Amino acid sequence: MTTAPKDNTQQAVIQAKDLRVEYRINREWLTAVNGVNLAIYPLEIHGLVGESGSGKSTLALSMMNYMADNARIGSGQVLLDGQDIAPLSSQQMRAIWGKKMSLVPQDALASLNPSYTIREQIAEVTQQHMGMAKDEAYAYAVEMLARVKIADPEAVARSYPHELSGGMQQRVMIAMALSTEPRFLVLDEPTTALDVTTQAVILDLFRELILNNQAAALYVSHDLGTVAQLCDRVTVLYGGEIMESASVTELYAQPLHPYTVGLLNSLPRHHDGTNTRLSTIKGVAPSLQQRSKVCVFADRCPVAIDICRAEKPPLETTPDGRTVRCFRWQEIANNELDLSPPEERVTETSDEADRELLQANSLSKAFGNSDLLDRLLGRAKEPLQAVDDVSFSMKTHSTLGLVGESGSGKTTLARSIVALIKADSGQIELYDEPIALDLEKRPQDVLSELQMVFQNPNDALNPYHSIGQTLKRTINKLTSKNMTDEQVAARVEDLLQAVRLPADYAGRYPSELSGGEKQRVAIARAFAANPSLVVADEPTSSLDVSVQAVILNLLKDLRAREGASYLLISHDLDVIAYLADEIAVMYLGEIVEIGPTEAVYNLPSHPYTEALISAIPEPDPTSGKQRILLEGDVPSARDLPQGCRFHTRCPRKIGAICENEAPPLRDASDGHVIRCHIPIDELVALQSQPPVAAGEGK
Amino acid sequence: MIRFFIRRIILLFVTLFVTSAIVFGLTQLLPGDIALLIKGRDASQVVIDDFRETHGLNAPVLVQYTNWLGGFATGDWGKSYLDSSDVRTTVLRRLGNSLQLAGLTLLLAVPISIVLGVVAAVAQDTWVDGVISIFSLAVVGLPEFVTGLLFLSIFAPGAGWPDWFRDFFLPALTATLVLLGYIARMTRAGVIEELRKPYVRTARLKGLSTREVLFKHVLRNALLPTITVIAISVGWLIGGLVVIENVFNYFGVGLLLVEAVERKNMPIIMAATMIIVFFFAVSNMLADLLYAMLNPRIRLG
Ligand code: SF4
Ligand code: SF4
Numbered sequence: 001m002t003t004a005p006k007d008n009t010q011q012a013v014i015q016a017k018d019l020r021v022e023y024r025i026n027r028e029w030l031t032a033v034n035g036v037n038l039a040i041y042p043l044e045i046h047g048l049v050g051e052s053g054s055g056k057s058t059l060a061l062s063m064m065n066y067m068a069d070n071a072r073i074g075s076g077q078v079l080l081d082g083q084d085i086a087p088l089s090s091q092q093m094r095a096i097w098g099k100k101m102s103l104v105p106q107d108a109l110a111s112l113n114p115s116y117t118i119r120e121q122i123a124e125v126t127q128q129h130m131g132m133a134k135d136e137a138y139a140y141a142v143e144m145l146a147r148v149k150i151a152d153p154e155a156v157a158r159s160y161p162h163e164l165s166g167g168m169q170q171r172v173m174i175a176m177a178l179s180t181e182p183r184f185l186v187l188d189e190p191t192t193a194l195d196v197t198t199q200a201v202i203l204d205l206f207r208e209l210i211l212n213n214q215a216a217a218l219y220v221s222h223d224l225g226t227v228a229q230l231c232d233r234v235t236v237l238y239g240g241e242i243m244e245s246a247s248v249t250e251l252y253a254q255p256l257h258p259y260t261v262g263l264l265n266s267l268p269r270h271h272d273g274t275n276t277r278l279s280t281i282k283g284v285a286p287s288l289q290q291r292s293k294v295c296v297f298a299d300r301c302p303v304a305i306d307i308c309r310a311e312k313p314p315l316e317t318t319p320d321g322r323t324v325r326c327f328r329w330q331e332i333a334n335n336e337l338d339l340s341p342p343e344e345r346v347t348e349t350s351d352e353a354d355r356e357l358l359q360a361n362s363l364s365k366a367f368g369n370s371d372l373l374d375r376l377l378g379r380a381k382e383p384l385q386a387v388d389d390v391s392f393s394m395k396t397h398s399t400l401g402l403v404g405e406s407g408s409g410k411t412t413l414a415r416s417i418v419a420l421i422k423a424d425s426g427q428i429e430l431y432d433e434p435i436a437l438d439l440e441k442r443p444q445d446v447l448s449e450l451q452m453v454f455q456n457p458n459d460a461l462n463p464y465h466s467i468g469q470t471l472k473r474t475i476n477k478l479t480s481k482n483m484t485d486e487q488v489a490a491r492v493e494d495l496l497q498a499v500r501l502p503a504d505y506a507g508r509y510p511s512e513l514s515g516g517e518k519q520r521v522a523i524a525r526a527f528a529a530n531p532s533l534v535v536a537d538e539p540t541s542s543l544d545v546s547v548q549a550v551i552l553n554l555l556k557d558l559r560a561r562e563g564a565s566y567l568l569i570s571h572d573l574d575v576i577a578y579l580a581d582e583i584a585v586m587y588l589g590e591i592v593e594i595g596p597t598e599a600v601y602n603l604p605s606h607p608y609t610e611a612l613i614s615a616i617p618e619p620d621p622t623s624g625k626q627r628i629l630l631e632g633d634v635p636s637a638r639d640l641p642q643g644c645r646f647h648t649r650c651p652r653k654i655g656a657i658c659e660n661e662a663p664p665l666r667d668a669s670d671g672h673v674i675r676c677h678i679p680i681d682e683l684v685a686l687q688s689q690p691p692v693a694a695g696e697g698k
Numbered sequence: 699m700i701r702f703f704i705r706r707i708i709l710l711f712v713t714l715f716v717t718s719a720i721v722f723g724l725t726q727l728l729p730g731d732i733a734l735l736i737k738g739r740d741a742s743q744v745v746i747d748d749f750r751e752t753h754g755l756n757a758p759v760l761v762q763y764t765n766w767l768g769g770f771a772t773g774d775w776g777k778s779y780l781d782s783s784d785v786r787t788t789v790l791r792r793l794g795n796s797l798q799l800a801g802l803t804l805l806l807a808v809p810i811s812i813v814l815g816v817v818a819a820v821a822q823d824t825w826v827d828g829v830i831s832i833f834s835l836a837v838v839g840l841p842e843f844v845t846g847l848l849f850l851s852i853f854a855p856g857a858g859w860p861d862w863f864r865d866f867f868l869p870a871l872t873a874t875l876v877l878l879g880y881i882a883r884m885t886r887a888g889v890i891e892e893l894r895k896p897y898v899r900t901a902r903l904k905g906l907s908t909r910e911v912l913f914k915h916v917l918r919n920a921l922l923p924t925i926t927v928i929a930i931s932v933g934w935l936i937g938g939l940v941v942i943e944n945v946f947n948y949f950g951v952g953l954l955l956v957e958a959v960e961r962k963n964m965p966i967i968m969a970a971t972m973i974i975v976f977f978f979a980v981s982n983m984l985a986d987l988l989y990a991m992l993n994p995r996i997r998l999g
Contacts (some may be wrong), residue, residue, distance in 0.1 A: 097905040110895060114993075160994040176900075
């Protein structure tokens with residue numbers, strides 16, 4: 001971690017002064033960002049964190065003087081190198097946008113025009129602002145792509161956006177944003193959509209390029225881990241107001257605001273014991289209409305006192321130069337308030353002995369088999385082998401976590417268990433009885449035993465059915481017992497209570513619920529059938545961290561209460577580790593490592609798992625963790641590498657054997673298996689040393 | 699691309715074959731003896747027999763059909779039942795008329811409606827948008843014969859309007875009005891949808907002018923569905939303008955087919971249907987092709 005240049009006698013590159021941004025909603029101007037002061041100095045990356053609805057994206061874009069059609073800067077200034085740009089019209093901003101400031105957005109694919117090649121889109125900026133001719137601009141685009149470490153810049157330059165992987169698209173956005181060497185960059189959740197391995201590489205790239213360009217950047221994120229890794233200073237935003245602002249080291253060492261404390265405590269961290277509960281922040285962020293002349297956080301604050309609801313706390317500056325907006329910050333600084341997460345422990349009771357629940361043997365699934373005409377024309381394509389001969393087993397009352405990058409086949413595997421996708425071959429046994437791979441051939445009771453929770457709760461909820469109707473239908477359809485209407489109603493109430501929703505939610509419709517509430521209903525629906533196994537596919541990845549904590553706790557409680565098992569899919573190892581007893585790591589359709597959670601986290605690990613774990617951003621700026629950066633993207637499952645599938649990216653590759661021979665499964669310890677050519681004791685020895693950076697390390 | 703073509707051309711022939719069989723089958727179901735119908739009840743047996751002989755009506759139905767099919771494929775489309783004139787000549791002449799009318803209609807409708815749609819989208823929710831929306835809704839709602847008759851009475855004969863104006867321009871204008879509202883609304887929806895996409899923000903934050911953002915970035919994507927609709931409407935313009943052709947007494951394929959059906963003039967029914975189906979299929983194919991060519995995300999084959 002670099003140290004922040006805090007020479008405040010320098011002029012800030014960009015500075016917001018008493019900035020207030022308003023939205024016009026139903027003929028009324030509502031304040032979305034209120035009285036924000038924020039300065040970013042050269043070479044500084046400033047983190048801006050908060051939940052969705054906190055106003056962080058609005059603030060970030062208004063610092064570029066870019067407004068939605070129904071928004072305006074109500075008052076205040078935005079100074080770019082000392083010049084106020086807030087009064088400038090869009091027409092006047094044209095000389096500044098793309099030249100002195102640029103944006104790297106969250107959704108790179110949607111932010112690129114689908115109809116133009118990459119080089120055409122990059123060249124547009126340099127043609128506009130640097131007066132380059134077309135050929136020159138194209139050549140320069142290739143140069144920029146090389147600078148963001150794209151291996152084959154010529155080819156990428158001629159590609160269309162959809163032909164590139166997510167990581168590649170984001171690099172293109174970075175190349176575009178940096179091509180005019182702007183003074184100020186807004187990075188709006190730029191890695192949220194990416195795999196953790198790709199994220200690690202992109203974050204490194206940001207640091208390096210921003211420092212080389214002498215620029216300043218505002219990094220907007222809900223992820224405290226990446227902020228700790230990337231930023232020098234950080235500002236916490238809530239309800240459109242600054243809650244606190246400090247250097248990252250100070251903030252993570254001693255947060256002064258109850259909201260910051262809550263955010264930090266809601267992160268699952270793998271070194272916690274599996275049974276510690278995540279602390280949660282109750283309630284949701286206030287809507288624009290709700291913000292009043294009180295502490296905006298008062299409704300959710302665990303230590304709110306009377307004055308908090310009578311007056312708005314001022315933004316105070318502490319003796320060591322931090323700012324915080326809370327009446328009680330001194331008490332928090334002196335550790336006089338207890339804000340630490342309650343050390344509740346969930347007791348998982350089960351009287352019955354665990355028995356074999358699910359066994360999957362040699363499951364395989366390929367997509368895109370070529371049709372007759374293709375074959376006649378001699379252009380049959382290789383099928384895409386999403387899942388290749390995978391076997392695993394689960395016991396009752398257990399949770400198996402499946403991790404891997406996108407393209408690893410984890411979702412296909414999970415869906416073929418619940419038969420949403422029909423596996424091509426293999427067997428699945430439930431309680432030692434073989435069950436069909438085909439959904440239509442599964443009897444009622446098997447269907448109710450295996451339930452699914454999706455990433456997007458809307459996939460499971462019918463918008464035209466009330467929550468109560470949805471649950472009732474599921475109960476009636478999937479439980480064979482003939483229940484009376486009263487019993488069904490009682491069960492609905494019971495389920496709602498289990499997912500901590502008030503009973504009157506039965507009458508509401510999905511559109512009236514927040515994302516987190518909808519996910520809770522989807523979970524209740526999955527449990528309505530009294531399943532033995534719930535398959536949860538990225539159940540929290542579309543939610544804020546504080547909401548994620550609520551859902552994870554809920555899943556944990558329900559497992560104990562309903563006696564079910566989980567097959568949990570996530571790209572986030574920390575989420576997996578919070579719930580799972582066992583972890584399976586997938587790469588290109590194969591399980592490369594499987595074992596008890598602790599064993600997988602500790603040495604020895606498969607080289608891929610090792611890289612995954614090292615890429616997790618620690619929410620601790622002082623951790624100084626050495627990361628292993630993986631080169632390139634996951635290869636296509638249409639064209640699987642020979643030998644070990646990981647050999648094209650493996651930092652530990654030992655030689656030709658990895659390229660030619662499929663590696664054996666090696667037993668590391670009881671129930672812990674690693675698929676690698678390196679013998680276990682050698683792996684231990686290798687991984688105990690400081691990691692080698694792969695190729696493009698820093 | 700090759701794959702796409704092979705597939706679509708096979709499909710085209712299958713479609714033509716199936717339609718011909720269906721239409722032929724349907725005409726067999728028409729009540730009454732065709733020879734009697736054409737030549738009248740009072741016609742002498744000799745005339746009737748002669749008629750049957752020349753048009754091959756004495757053979758079994760299946761043989762009649764295969765004869766027709768063979769003839770059609772080799773360019774002999776038969777003789778009209780009414781005056782024994784060559785069907786191919788008649789149908790192709792009428793097709794020429796229809797193509798001219800379709801051409802002029804597209805020439806009028808496409809630029810006007812796209813401009814209207816884009817203007818409405820850019821001025822979304824202002825009075826300009828309101829006026830355009832009401833206008834396009836109104837013209838979509840009006841039946842063609844109403845607008846057609848209206849035009850005819852406004853531009854009454856004898857007021858010095860040249861013949862081509864009343865005979866050719868007015869029918870095209872009437873057809874234009876039908877397409878206009880449709881294409882304009884499609885364009886408006888497309889542009890509004892694209893304007894909301896994040897790449898528009900990217901383009902603006904590059905410092906491009908509003909005009910560049912609109913013409914270079916937005917329209918390129920927003921007009922894709924519109925272009926498809928225009929291509930598909932070519933089929934309708936060839937075979938579907940019966941009402942307009944009727945009102946203006948314009949000799950297009952549509953009118954020809956209607957007359958032939960009324961008179962049970964089999965060879966013309968068959969040939970005209972084939973031509974119309976052919977143009978419908980080809981314009982659909984054209985629409986898909988254009989869409990794929992303009993959209994790099996679609997790779998045919
Ligand atoms: S001012 Fe009061 S309510 Fe607001 S954060 Fe501080 S203690 Fe909590
Ligand atoms: S087999 Fe070789 S390439 Fe594969 S993970 Fe082991 S060391 Fe790496």
